[in-house]
Amino acid sequence: MARILLFGRQTDTIGVGGFGRERNTIEQPNKDNVILFPKTIDFYQIELTRMLETERYGEAMNLLRFLLQCESGDPRADEEWAALLGWLETMRPEETGDSAGEEPEESETDMLSRAVKDKAEADSRYVDRLLQSLFSGTSVEKMLLALEQLTYAEHPGINAALIQWLRTAKLHPIVLFKGLQALKRRGAEGPVTFSRQGKIQQLDIEDTPLSLADFPPKFSEIIGRVQQISEVKEPTLSYFAEHTWADFLAFIYGSPAYDSLLSRSQDEMDVWAAALHAVIQESMQGGADVEEIREMYGITSENKDHWKQAYEVMQNFMRSVKPV
Structure with a gap:
């Protein structure tokens, strides 16, 4: 599954993702106190892979910083994590918090919204292809990425298309929830009828939680x-x-x-x-x-x-x- 890091609790600690674009947090560990067992290392490796596959680079960087503060007992894993973190910081300096300049830091939501707008202006069929990713249902990962981008795309037919998709598609419950979130963030309201575990259900879009x-x-x-x-x-x-x-x-x-x-x-x-x-x-x-x-x-x-x-x-x- 794409581990969907949904909700956030902001503190003066490192971040790990959040609901929508919020941040989930955990305090920096003391390297002498936190030991990672082999099974735990495997678990984190899978999480890192999923974060990178779904382009959640900021979350991946925060997880890598956390892991490098732990005692893994595996020098090779430590080297790989350090190298990956260094590469990500080079490729995405805006995520390090060290960017030079006086301008206010652009939020992750603002960056995504701007990127979606730029893609839509450069490609007239951009929104159509995102919607096709949803209706084809060939990949949960692609559906989640499409939903995130459709949340910020400007097109008059998106809301109606998303409602139709929810009504007709057989969706994983988390994908269904993300679809409801996308509609709410786009300002849609009213009831949506969908099938869940063979039963017809109805929820109001405006009641969908956007944060914990x-x-x-x-x-x-x-x-x-x-x-x-x-x-x-x-x-x-x-x-x-x-x-x-x-x-x-x-x-x-x-x-x-x-x-x-x-x-x-x-x-x-x-x-x-x-x-x-x-x-x-x-x-x-x-x-x-x-x-x-x-x-x-x-x-x-x-x-x-x-x-x-x-x-x-x-x-x-x-x-x-x-x-x-």
């Missing part, structure tokens, strides 16, 4: 809980807590699972935080000590059924996004 702040506060607190638990023993796990949870919210948005999560009380959020911790650990290390995780989050036998449900839903999500 658009969701109930209890959802964002889950991230903080995971980071609080993992920051001492597993600081690298907390690195992906926010974007994995954001991907999950995008994946279930508008589904019965989302409605079930909405109905849960604030006190029940620890169950979902524990499930999130477990599936990230499984993805990074090839397995997880579920009993230990449940104990760390205070999950008792009274919450056994809720835990089982949350864990199964999260595992299904992780299985679903792997091949995308």
Whole structure:
């Protein structure tokens, strides 16, 4: 899957991507304290590849800086990361924060909008080809890139085409969510009907979350809980807590699972935080000590059924996004 880093929490730390063009963050680790295991290194290598394939160069640079602050135990990997970071900084100096000049820094959104406008002016069929990438559905990666560019393209037929696409195409849930986001950012409003898991559903475009702040506060607190638990023993796990949870919210948005999560009380959020911790650990290390995780989050036998449900839903999500 294209790991879609959707939401962001801005702090005085390094960035890792964000919802739309926001930034996800993690504090710089102490190299003496953070050790990367071989399975974890493989996990990060895959993430880097996906970032580069989807042209998320700023996120790749931030991830490389993070990795170079960790102890990998693999000199070859360290050399490759340093060389790749150096190449990216040379090719994209605007991402380093060291650009000379007095002019205000152009935001990533502004740069993308300008690039899309330039391409459209140079090629009269540019928008048509982007729409064709969506309707052909041959590659999820291409659809995601097309959606991002169509968000900023100026053409009177884009909104109607996107609505038709959502109504008629069989889409991965995260691609569907990104389509709703694109429409909202373009100023579209009103209901959209689509098929999801064989059922017809309807959502209002204007209700689509564009940031984590658009969701109930209890959802964002889950991230903080995971980071609080993992920051001492597993600081690298907390690195992906926010974007994995954001991907999950995008994946279930508008589904019965989302409605079930909405109905849960604030006190029940620890169950979902524990499930999130477990599936990230499984993805990074090839397995997880579920009993230990449940104990760390205070999950008792009274919450056994809720835990089982949350864990199964999260595992299904992780299985679903792997091949995308």
